[in-house]
Amino acid sequence: MATLMIRGIKVNVKIWNEQAKDTLVLLHGFTGTMNTWEKVIEYLPDTIKIVAIDLIGHGKTEAPMDESRYTMIEQVKDLEEIFNQLDLQYFTLLGYSMGGRVALSYAARFPKRIKQLILESSSPGLETEEEQIARRRADEKLADEIEEKGIEWFVDKWENLPLFATQKK
16 A cells, blocks of 8 residues: 655555556545455456555545535546656546546546546436536535534435445345
């Protein structure tokens, strides 16, 4: 595991198979960490260099108080600096959920870096302004609930959504 200083914050990164030629970068979902990928990594060949990153405010990466650091463009800038520091020029980028949206935004800005883009349970976002406003309101309400009830409450609520029922088996 390594800690990189990226644009004023400490970012947690872990690399497997450092000498391998092809690289796969893994970005986790909201409330996740690089540990999300442990079971997946077990099935990957050791001929692939694997880079897992704790995104800003997650895992062992710092969570700055400045809200502007959490915008998509800032996260994309953080990734670009991480990839520069790790000397990653051309790689496969895999993102799950929130990490998928970050991966998609990165790929749109730096397409020449991306060998393959893999998105799991991700979308580019909502199309209409009405949908975006409604989502913002719902997200603000949820953020208030998380602040009031705690992150453990949110994770429990999230894990018990009908969508994840089959995973409990």
